[in-house]
Amino acid sequence: MTTARVPAAVRRPRLVHRLLAGVAPRAAEIGRLRQENAALLAQVRTRADELDLATRMLAARAQTMTSVIDAVTEQSIIGTDRDGVIRVWNPGAERMLGLPRPEVVRKRSIVEFHLAEELEAEAAACGAAPGLGVLVHAAQEHGSDVRDWTYVAADGQERTVSVAVTPRTDDRGVHAGWNFVGTDMTEVRATERMKDQFVSLISHELRTPLTSILGYLELVLDEDGEPLTDEQRSYLATVERNADRLLRLVGDLLFTAQVDAGRFTLDPRDVDLADVVRAAEESARVTAAGAGVDLVVDLPDGGVVVPGDAVRLGQACDNLVSNAVKFTPSGGRVTLSLRSGWATADGAVSAEPRPGAAPVAQLAVSDTGMGIPTGEQGELFTRFFRSSTARRHAVPGVGLGLAITKAITTAHGGTLGLTSAEGRGTTFTLTLPRTVA
Known part of the structure; x- marks a missing residue:
């Protein structure tokens, strides 16, 4: 059996056709690869430009930081x-x-x-x-x-x-x-130490003679053998009053020195704030009456007990009440109000207990006096600061009372708030942790 041979003229077109059929897809693939390559090159150029920009920005930022630090x-x-x-x-x-x-x-x-x-x-x-x-x-x-x-x-x-x-x-x-x-802070700290040493030295040196003066004044005033005339008794009472004032000032200076030196200590025990308020009202009663200021006390029926130092809390309350009386003109009123409450984490105080609230006592001392300018209220608890209203109305004082009251309040874990408007009075609110039976 013989096989017929295909003529060459017929075979060549078929071979060319097969070759062309294989080239076309590869040409398309090559075209696609070229497009992808061009896209990749474009992305590389873009990333290179972005990297160059980021590098220059980082270098500029580093240079800026270096120049700031070096300045x-x-x-x-x-x-x-x-x-x-x-x-x-x-x-x-x-x-x-x-x-x-x-x-x-x-x-x-x-x-x-x-x-x-x-x-x-x-x-x-x-x-x-x-x-x-x-x-x-x-x-x-x-x-x-x-x-x-x-x-x-x-x-x-x-x-x-x-x-x-x-x-x-x-x-x-x-x-x-x-x-x-x-x-x-070398010079600043040295100056502070010298100032504290000076205050302590002067305070100690003044306290001894003042105590002696007051002791002898008391002996003279209580002497029954040779009665004093009314005029003499009046003179000696003035001397005693001013000596007492100086002694209180010395005590305040010593106290501020102790606070600054970290030597301020408390004698903690349960204290009924109602008793503290009554004592402060009694101490200020004569001065308030002489100044024509009505003194009002608003206390709850039961006691309000707080953990603290009775002497220091009394000092804080006395300072607030005496300040209120000094800054209230004749015909005005000073109100001492004591309440129990519950304080939440944000500082809000309510009369009724709330979940998570802590028991507190709030003492508010309000007056109808001259008030404090808004711009000066932030400095009011700074040592030796006196408001412009105090200077303008020649109210006596050296600017220690509120600084001391603030220190005492802070040492007891409490807060001292202030609300005031010039010409419309002031309210100081002392908030302290309260003991619950």
């Missing part, structure tokens, strides 16, 4: 890694600690510039790890910390520095180290 010359700015090795050292640090940047960065630890004895004492007190752990343990717990530390400069000079410590993160938000911003 700070009055405060030291020191940045460290997680181990305390210094990475940032601004001109303020150079000036404060006496070393140029190249001698410190990546070569020294922040711990080396602290007083070793102070770090050891703090480590023992707080139980933190020695070295860097002592400096940053509070910032680790609370997110930041500000306190006085002793810096030791290159020449051995010690400086009292208020240091703000905050954690530092990298661009991914990962903890990368710590920032230490220091303000030299």
Whole structure:
């Protein structure tokens, strides 16, 4: 059996047809790949442009931050890694600690510039790890910390520095180290110590002779053997009144010095605030009557017991009442109001208990006097501050009473609020934790 042969002229068109049939899809595939390649090249160029822009922006931001840090010359700015090795050292640090940047960065630890004895004492007190752990343990717990530390400069000079410590993160938000911003407080703290020492010294020196004067005045006034004339008794009563005033002022100065030095202590026990208010009203009654001021007391039927120091709470209440009487013109009124209540976390106080509310006592001392300008109310509890209304109306005082009252209130875990409008009177509200039977 023989096979017929296909002529060559017939075979060639078929072969060409098959070749062309295979080339067409590949040409389409090549075209598609070229398009994808062009798209990828365009994306690469775009990403490259974005990366270049981001790099330039980061460089500009870094340059801006560096220029800002370098512009700070009055405060030291020191940045460290997680181990305390210094990475940032601004001109303020150079000036404060006496070393140029190249001698410190990546070569020294922040711990080396602290007083070793102070770090050891703090480590023992707080139980933190020695070295860097002592400096940053509070910032680790609370997110930041500000306190006085002793810096030791290159020449051995010690400086009292208020240091703000905050954690530092990298661009991914990962903890990368710590920032230490220091303000030299050496002269300020020295001045404060001298001032406190002066106040304490003068107060002690004045208290002794004043006590003696008052003692002898009491003997003279109570002498039965040789009765005094009415005129003599009047003169001596004036002397006694002013000596008492001076003695109270000395006591106030001593108290403020104790508060500043952290030596203010309490003798806590259960205290009925109603008794404290009655005593304050009795003390101010004569002065109020002489000034033509009506004194009104509004007390609940039962007692209002708080944990605290009866003497200090009495001092706070006396200050509020005497201030109210002094700032109220003749014909006005001062009201002492005591209530029990319940305070929520946001500070709101209601008469009825609420879920999560704490029992409190509220003492409000209101007057119809000259009031306090709004712009001055924030400074009213500052030592020696006197409002413009007090100066304008020549109201006597040195500006210690409210500062003392605020310190006493804070020491008892309470708050002291103020509502006032010039020409329309003032209300001070003292809120204290209350004992519930």
